[in-house]
Amino acid sequence: MSVPISWYLLLAAALFAIGTIGALTRRNGISIFLSIELMLNAANLTLVAYARQMDDRTGQLIVFFVMAVAAAEAAVGLALFIAVFRQRHTIDVNRMNLMRW
Amino acid sequence: METLIFALFAALALGSSIVVVTHKSPIYATLSLVLTLFAVAALFVLLGAPFVGALQILVYAGAIVVLFLFVIMLLNVQKEETAHGSRGPQLWTAIVGAVVFLGMMGLVFWRSGSPAVPPLTAESVSLKALARELFSTYLLPFEIVGLLLLVAVIGATVAARRPDALDRIGEGGEPEYLSGDEPRTDPLKSLPDPHRPSVAEPAYKEATS
Amino acid sequence: MNPEVVSAILKYGVMFAVFINVAPIMNWVERRVCAFIQDRPGPNRVGPLGLFQPLADAAKFMFKEDVTPSAADKPLYLMAPALALFPAFTTFVVIPFGPDLITAAGRRIPLMVANVDTGVLLFLALSSLSVYSLVMAGYASNNKFSLLGSIRASAQLISYELALTLAVLAVIIPVGSFNLADVVAYQQTHLWSFIPQIIGFLVFLIASFAETNRLPFDLPEAESELVAGFHTEYGSMRFALFFQAEYTNMAALSALGVTLYFGGWTLPGIDFPNNWLGAALGLATLVGKIIFCMMVFVWIRWTFPRFRYDQLMRLGWKVLLPLAIFNLILVAAMTLAGWL
Numbered sequence: 001m002s003v004p005i006s007w008y009l010l011l012a013a014a015l016f017a018i019g020t021i022g023a024l025t026r027r028n029g030i031s032i033f034l035s036i037e038l039m040l041n042a043a044n045l046t047l048v049a050y051a052r053q054m055d056d057r058t059g060q061l062i063v064f065f066v067m068a069v070a071a072a073e074a075a076v077g078l079a080l081f082i083a084v085f086r087q088r089h090t091i092d093v094n095r096m097n098l099m100r101w
Numbered sequence: 102m103e104t105l106i107f108a109l110f111a112a113l114a115l116g117s118s119i120v121v122v123t124h125k126s127p128i129y130a131t132l133s134l135v136l137t138l139f140a141v142a143a144l145f146v147l148l149g150a151p152f153v154g155a156l157q158i159l160v161y162a163g164a165i166v167v168l169f170l171f172v173i174m175l176l177n178v179q180k181e182e183t184a185h186g187s188r189g190p191q192l193w194t195a196i197v198g199a200v201v202f203l204g205m206m207g208l209v210f211w212r213s214g215s216p217a218v219p220p221l222t223a224e225s226v227s228l229k230a231l232a233r234e235l236f237s238t239y240l241l242p243f244e245i246v247g248l249l250l251l252v253a254v255i256g257a258t259v260a261a262r263r264p265d266a267l268d269r270i271g272e273g274g275e276p277e278y279l280s281g282d283e284p285r286t287d288p289l290k291s292l293p294d295p296h297r298p299s300v301a302e303p304a305y306k307e308a309t310s
Numbered sequence: 311m312n313p314e315v316v317s318a319i320l321k322y323g324v325m326f327a328v329f330i331n332v333a334p335i336m337n338w339v340e341r342r343v344c345a346f347i348q349d350r351p352g353p354n355r356v357g358p359l360g361l362f363q364p365l366a367d368a369a370k371f372m373f374k375e376d377v378t379p380s381a382a383d384k385p386l387y388l389m390a391p392a393l394a395l396f397p398a399f400t401t402f403v404v405i406p407f408g409p410d411l412i413t414a415a416g417r418r419i420p421l422m423v424a425n426v427d428t429g430v431l432l433f434l435a436l437s438s439l440s441v442y443s444l445v446m447a448g449y450a451s452n453n454k455f456s457l458l459g460s461i462r463a464s465a466q467l468i469s470y471e472l473a474l475t476l477a478v479l480a481v482i483i484p485v486g487s488f489n490l491a492d493v494v495a496y497q498q499t500h501l502w503s504f505i506p507q508i509i510g511f512l513v514f515l516i517a518s519f520a521e522t523n524r525l526p527f528d529l530p531e532a533e534s535e536l537v538a539g540f541h542t543e544y545g546s547m548r549f550a551l552f553f554q555a556e557y558t559n560m561a562a563l564s565a566l567g568v569t570l571y572f573g574g575w576t577l578p579g580i581d582f583p584n585n586w587l588g589a590a591l592g593l594a595t596l597v598g599k600i601i602f603c604m605m606v607f608v609w610i611r612w613t614f615p616r617f618r619y620d621q622l623m624r625l626g627w628k629v630l631l632p633l634a635i636f637n638l639i640l641v642a643a644m645t646l647a648g649w650l
Contacts, residue, residue: 007107030131034131048150048153053218065242151427174457
């Protein structure tokens with residue numbers, strides 16, 4: 001018996017929800033970043049599942065581009081973390097409050 | 102058989118993603134992310150995309166997460182201290198929201214049903230066909246992504262650089278520190294110990310002075 | 311059971327039997343060859359020519375006291391040596407070890423555990439996971455030297471991975487397929503790839519020394535530099551696991567190198583029959599070439615001094631990477647011109 005594609009989509013939705021919870025509730029900057037990567041992965045899984053269902057390889061190619069963009073984003077984001085850490089000696093996002101009123 | 106494999110890797114992905122989001126130590130969270138990426142790569146292969154699965158391990162698990170680990174070790178990120186009080190209701194709201202979201206998605210999928218998918222053939226998973234499509238229809242996005250990666254490399258190198266005199270021109274006054282009077286040094290370079298001579302000074306200077 | 315699954319298990323069994331014996335044999339070979347180069351006898355007490363030395367070493371490892379540092383991060387500390395074996399014993403599934411078997415029923419069985427379109431990519435992906443065991447070992451040991459050793463080792467690994475991947479890519483361009491069986495078939499009709507792509511071969515060779523943490527790139531685990539680098543706090547069986555993982559990684563990377571550049575299981579001009587005899591001959595040829603490659607590894611280890619860390623990084627980024635890119639462009643041009 002073959003696995004219905006909706007199960008993959010539901011799993012991807014669950015991963016996305018878990019990633020969102022992580023991104024919204026964590027204080028550590030790196031943990032927020034990890035949750036964002038989890039959300040990107042959930043989106044990738046959705047794309048590949050639909051590529052399989054519609055028998056169109058475009059989904060896989062979009063995943064290819066998403067991965068490249070995620071790599072670029074991770075590199076720049078972590079470089080920014082290092083730059084912020086030099087100034088503030090922390091990456092706790094609750095402490096990045098210079099512009100608050 | 103396919104259902105068994107799917108169930109195994111789906112459970113692995115869900116379990117390790119929950120660990121990513123909840124564990125206090127960032128190193129454990131990162132290593133759980135590797136496990137999640139592995140499980141998702143296996144699901145990609147099950148969905149007839151072995152190239153994307155191999156790329157996932159090569160790029161995501163083999164490079165991006167290593168970058169995360171490096172930065173965690175460089176900045177010596179500690180375990181997150183448990184916050185004071187206001188986390189309980191926040192977490193419960195998040196979980197309830199997630200359950201509602203999943204319930205809605207489940208309802209949508211149950212109502213729309215899944216069409217039967219044709220079994221995978223050697224042609225549908227072939228790398229040659231994928232590559233042909235990538236380099237003909239999607240050539241422009243491919244080149245643009247290459248340019249994007251170049252820009253990201255340059256940007257990351259510039260952003261993480263130690264600030265030199267040129268970068269300090271626009272600064273006026275003391276930047277805000279968190280705790281009292283900390284000396285204005287680069288936290289990524291250790292402070293020189295006033296009681297030990299620095300390495301650059303030759304030892305014979307003491308004798309001749 | 312699905313016959314595909316059964317045949318995959320049998321093929322993996324054959325490859326596993328070959329690769330599990332690498333570590334003890336290499337232990338003996340390394341010490342005898344090192345002694346020969348240094349003009350001294352080497353192990354010669356335990357059995358004739360010291361041949362039972364690996365057995366003595368195994369017994370020593372098993373009976374040694376197992377010490378765990380009290381402040382170490384226990385789960386990571388215990389998992390790191392086991393994780394080191396994972397890339398070592400999964401990467402060689404894409405290496406073909408003989409001609410296709412044609413059974414009595416007329417079915418064609420390719421002698422490769424994983425006959426997938428993305429063969430080489432899978433190899434590179436799984437071997438890039440060896441960074442994690444280093445990082446875990448160094449971090450979990452709660453020891454300054456281990457941490458420094460592991461950070462240096464992981465930086466070294468990811469730097470040289472790029473040059474390695476580009477060199478491999480250059481071999482794939484004239485072949486047109488990532489599947490290693492196609493690479494071997496291409497080399498049966500054309501020259502062995504190391505002749506037209508000698509620059510790429512040199513880049514691959516140097517990068518594979520760096521990937522396996524072997525001299526002249528073994529700063530992360532050098533005894534005189536950082537105590538013992540990332541495996542300082544590991545004794546007895548755990549150290550034996552790291553040791554085994556390192557030699558098996560060496561063997562797997564040598565297998566990839568001989569398959570890409572030296573024709574894999576084929577010999578020039580000789581056509582192996584498509585039956586069990588041909589398979590045995592193919593496996594023997596492949597193992598012979600791997601042994602030759604491992605001897606080169608050992609020879610270079612005991613000939614050259616070690617690279618300093620900054621020299622190592624400079625070599626990886628400023629020398630090997632441009633050379634690998636140049637090789638890639640050259641091979642692409644030659645393929646377009648029709649020479650390859």
